[in-house]
Structures are given as C-alpha cells and as structure tokens.
Amino acid sequence: xxxVIQSPRHEVTEMGQEVTxxxxxxxxxxxxxxYRQTMMRGLELLIYFNNNVPIDDSGMPEDRFSAKMPxxxxxxxxxxxxxxRDSAVYFCASSLPNIQGPIETQYFGPGTxxxxx
Amino acid sequence: xxxxxxxxxxxxxxxxAIVSLNCTYSNSAFQYFMWYRQYSRKGPELLMYTYSSGNxxxxxxxxxxxxxxxxxxxxxxxxxPSDSATYLCAMRIMNRDDKIIFGKGTRLHILP
Numbered sequence: 001x002x003x004v005i006q007s008p009r010h011e012v013t014e015m016g017q018e019v020t021x022x023x024x025x026x027x028x029x030x031x032x033x034x035y036r037q038t039m040m041r042g043l044e045l046l047i048y049f050n051n052n053v054p055i056d057d058s059g060m061p062e063d064r065f066s067a068k069m070p071x072x073x074x075x076x077x078x079x080x081x082x083x084x085r086d087s088a089v090y091f092c093a094s095s096l097p098n099i100q101g102p103i104e105t106q107y108f109g110p111g112t113x114x115x116x117x
Numbered sequence: 118x119x120x121x122x123x124x125x126x127x128x129x130x131x132x133x134a135i136v137s138l139n140c141t142y143s144n145s146a147f148q149y150f151m152w153y154r155q156y157s158r159k160g161p162e163l164l165m166y167t168y169s170s171g172n173x174x175x176x177x178x179x180x181x182x183x184x185x186x187x188x189x190x191x192x193x194x195x196x197x198p199s200d201s202a203t204y205l206c207a208m209r210i211m212n213r214d215d216k217i218i219f220g221k222g223t224r225l226h227i228l229p
Contacts, residue, residue: 042220045216056216105163107160107162109160111160
C-alpha cells in the first residue's frame with residue numbers, strides 16, 4: 001500500500017483565497033483524522049471521521065474551516081477565506097477499526113505545507 | 118497551564134549516549150501515554166505506548182510513566198544518528214472517542 005496520500009504537498013496562496021487540501025486514506029482504514037501542526041501550538045486535532053461520518057469537529061478553529069468525506073477513499077479540508085494565521089502543516093491520518101483497544105496506530109500522511117500570504 | 122508540556126530543544130548528544138526525553142502533564146485523568154517520532158518533513162509515527170505507571174521496554178527504547186508526578190519519559194540507549202528526529206509525547210484519557218493530546222515535540226540531534 002502507498003500509505004496515506006495527501007495533495008498538494010505545498011500550497012502558497014494569498015489571503016482571502018480558498019484552499020482545498022486532499023487526503024486518500026489507507027484502504028480498509030475506517031478512521032480518518034485531520035491535524036494541524038505549528039511551532040506555536042504543536043500538533044492539534046481538527047476533526048475526525050469514522051466510516052465517513054464526522055465524529056468530533058470541536059478542533060475546527062472557525063467556520064472558515066470545513067471538512068468532508070464523501071466516500072471511504074477521499075476526504076477534503078477546505079479553508080475559505082484563508083488567512084495568514086492558517087499557515088501550518090496539515091496532516092491527514094488514518095487508522096484501522098477499533099480492534100486494538102484504546103491505543104490505535106494512526107498512519108500519517110506526509111502533510112501539506114500551507115503558506116498564506 | 119497547558120495540558121502537556123514538552124521542552125522543544127534542540128537536544129544534541131553524541132552517538133552512543135543515552136538520551137532522556139520528558140513530558141509533564143496536568144490532567145490526572147490521562148491514562149494512556151504514547152511517544153511519536155517525526156522525521157523532518159514527514160508525518161509522526163507511533164513509537165511506543167504504555168498504560169499506567171511503570172516502565173515498558175522495546176529494543177533500545179524505554180518508556181516510563183510516573184503518574185504520581187505526572188511525568189513521562191522516553192529513554193534511548195546506544196543512540197544512533199538515525200534517531201535524529203522530533204519526538205512528541207501524547208496522551209489520552211480513556212478510549213478512542215477521546216482526543217489524543219500531543220506535546221509540541223523535542224528536536225533531537227545525534228552527533229556522529
């Protein structure tokens with residue numbers, strides 16, 4: 001398997017523009033997570049899905065952020081309008097069904113480096 | 118006070134030395150403790166996890182939890198240049214419905 005695939009790997013945009021980040025989880029994984037990582041705040045969970053259904057979106061910072069998972073093999077994270085403070089590395093991760101108990105192995109993608117000017 | 122505190126480093130040690138990485142936390146409800154390793158420009162990967170106080174060993178790595186002090190550690194023996202990475206501690210209260218709370222990570226450099 002190719003692992004979790006994210007695109008684009010880098011994105012530079014201007015303030016006010018719409019940004020769409022994409023993720024393809026590992027086949028067979030039914031949990032999908034979106035994280036944001038910055039030097040100031042570290043790694044933060046934004047939202048996660050189970051079987052394509054959003055379970056917890058309490059980490060989504062504002063209404064400018066939205067995430068969808070139309071099917072088991074694809075998810076998007078959209079920022080509209082983007083702001084300079086959204087600059088960060090955004091990671092997507094996926095994990096297997098709940099057979100490992102409280103600790104599951106989340107497989108992270110390579111991340112999308114977003115810079116909003 | 119942040120829930121999880123971790124010194125960002127960088128920490129530079131010579132090859133072969135024992136490395137000690139640490140985190141403190143404030144929420145006594147945390148029960149599951151994890152260490153992730155993140156290489157430059159890569160996503161984090163789960164290295165080790167443990168539950169309750171005590172030690173857990175996996176090869177050159179030992180995870181230690183002291184719940185009474187709200188303090189966790191990761192020890193790396195016989196450190197190698199390939200261990201150079203950022204190490205993030207993480208913890209969770211109970212089950213998969215609870216968020217994993219991450220430390221900001223400690224950058225480690227092993228000098229050849």
